[in-house]
Amino acid sequence: MSVTDTAGSAAGKGYTIAVASAVMLSFTGILIKYIGDTYHLAPMVLAFWRNSMVCAVLVCALALRGVAVLEPLREHWRFFVCYGGMLAVFNSMWTTTVILNGAAVGTVLVYCSAAYTVVLGRMFFGEALGVSKLIAVALCIAGCVLVADALNAETWRLNALGAGAGIASGLLYAGYSIMGRTAGNRGLQPWVTLLYTFAFAVLFLSLLNLIMGNLKPELGLAATSLSEMAPERLQWGGWLALFVLAAGPTLLGFGLYNVSLCYLPSSVANIILTLEPALTAVVAYWALGERMTPIQWTGAALILCGVVVLRVAGMRRRKVAAMETWRARALVGEPVAEPEA
Numbered sequence: 001m002s003v004t005d006t007a008g009s010a011a012g013k014g015y016t017i018a019v020a021s022a023v024m025l026s027f028t029g030i031l032i033k034y035i036g037d038t039y040h041l042a043p044m045v046l047a048f049w050r051n052s053m054v055c056a057v058l059v060c061a062l063a064l065r066g067v068a069v070l071e072p073l074r075e076h077w078r079f080f081v082c083y084g085g086m087l088a089v090f091n092s093m094w095t096t097t098v099i100l101n102g103a104a105v106g107t108v109l110v111y112c113s114a115a116y117t118v119v120l121g122r123m124f125f126g127e128a129l130g131v132s133k134l135i136a137v138a139l140c141i142a143g144c145v146l147v148a149d150a151l152n153a154e155t156w157r158l159n160a161l162g163a164g165a166g167i168a169s170g171l172l173y174a175g176y177s178i179m180g181r182t183a184g185n186r187g188l189q190p191w192v193t194l195l196y197t198f199a200f201a202v203l204f205l206s207l208l209n210l211i212m213g214n215l216k217p218e219l220g221l222a223a224t225s226l227s228e229m230a231p232e233r234l235q236w237g238g239w240l241a242l243f244v245l246a247a248g249p250t251l252l253g254f255g256l257y258n259v260s261l262c263y264l265p266s267s268v269a270n271i272i273l274t275l276e277p278a279l280t281a282v283v284a285y286w287a288l289g290e291r292m293t294p295i296q297w298t299g300a301a302l303i304l305c306g307v308v309v310l311r312v313a314g315m316r317r318r319k320v321a322a323m324e325t326w327r328a329r330a331l332v333g334e335p336v337a338e339p340e341a
Contacts, residue, residue, distance in 0.1 A: 014263025016168030017256050018272040024158060024253035026279035029103030031245040033288060036099040039238040043099050044212060044222040045229055046242075047091040048205040051198045058195040061251075069192050076186065083179045083193075084200025088208060090172035091201065100162030102290045104281040108147050108300045109166040111277055114307045115140030116174030120229060132313035139306030144170060145222045146299025147292075161219065191256065274307050 036046055062069055073080065098106035115137040121127040144167060177247075183193045209229060212224035223229045257273065264272075277300060284290040292300070 014260050015272065017157075018260035018264060019275065021253055021256035021260060022275040023279060024249050024256060025273070026107070026249075026276045026283060028245070028249040028253070028282050029098045029107040029280050030287060031249065032095055033103040033284070034240050035107075035238060035245070036095070038241075039234050041234070041238075042209075042213075042220055042222050043095040043169050044092045044205060044209050044300055046099075047088075047095045048202060048209060049206060049242050050095075050245055050250070051087075051202045053242050054198045054250050055195065055202060055250055057163055057243075057247050058191065058198065060193060061185065062127060062195060067189070067192065069195060072188055072192050074198060076188065079179075079183070079186070079195040080193075081200050083176075083183065083197045084215060085204050086172065086176050087197050087201040088132050088204035090169060090176050092205070092208060093172055094169040097162055097166035097169050100230050102284060103288060104277070104284040104292055105147055105296065106166060106169070107280040108277040108296075108303060110139045110145075110169050110173050111274070111303050111307055112144040112167075112170035113173035113177060113285060114310055115144075116171050117177050117312065120174055120178050130313065132309055136306040136309040136313070139302045139309065143299040143302030143304075143306065146302065149293075149296065153255045194254075204310075274304050277304065 032046065032050075035041060036043065041049075058296075094106060094110060097109060101109075118127075118129070118133050118137055122129050147166075149163065182195075183190075206229070209222040210225070211222075212219075213224035213228070217224055260272075281290075281292060281300070
């Protein structure tokens with residue numbers, strides 16, 4: 001088999017795995033909406049048990065693989081506490097918007113985080129803001145406004161909590177992504193980082209439930225006591241659904257995405273991942289009877305266009321950087337292969 005054939009085979013495998021990842025992740029909002037509606041769980045209680053299930057699965061998986069997990073905690077515990085706190089608030093907001101707005105709208109709104117990440121990257125890492133990034137930010141923000149129906153005064157009168165939680169979820173996910181980049185810069189093992197991030201998020205969510213549940217019980221977002229955090233009405237079907245949510249879309253979805261990066265550039269894998277909100281909308285229509293308005297579909301299209309603009313621009317920048325590196329090394333006589341076009 002030639003080098004070209006081998007590369008083509010690897011790329012084909014990468015595309016298949018990346019698409020499988022997008023399909024798995026698209027069921028996250030669907031399962032959250034199903035569990036919340038069927039078993040009448042408050043959003044923050046649902047987020048608490050989802051994170052707890054993720055921790056349980058990760059502990060078992062890392063123990064079976066013999067991965068050392070104590071040393072990173074001793075050295076980076078402050079970072080894990082901050083990371084877990086960010087995840088706890090994000091999960092609370094996103095679960096709230098999915099339950100109040102629906103799986104499709106909630107998932108689409110999270111994708112606005114791509115634009116917010118650009119802005120935060122500029123603020124915290126001094127990253128350049130080119131024309132393509134500014135266009136992408138404008139598209140994503142405009143799409144977010146349309147999907148959340150934020151221009152409609154009735155939305156803020158009847159569903160201010162859902163709209164606000166949806167917009168906040170995108171901002172919080174952008175912050176979560178920035179902290180994930182920081183974890184990579186620290187050289188932390190991804191699955192160990194995920195374990196401690198979710199573990200500290202569980203602690204924060206238990207506190208947030210009690211604080212929010214007692215301060216604002218009329219909102220119905222959280223439990224007012226520890227006993228309410230393990231409601232009897234959940235029964236075995238609810239626990240099974242929570243386990244599937246944790247082990248399937250949450251862990252397997254991200255795991256497949258990480259595997260796809262072994263075969264594809266991250267820019268290509270990220271573009272494929274933009275299938276997630278579209279797939280969620282289709283499944284939500286079929287399984288939950290959810291329908292987005294024409295204005296919301298227009299907003300979703302703007303957000304996806306913005307995300308694709310960012311990914312393509314990033315891919316072009318990396319190709320230019322690779323070509324410049326090749327030319328510089330070629331000038332000094334180093335034997336290097338020419339980068340792919």
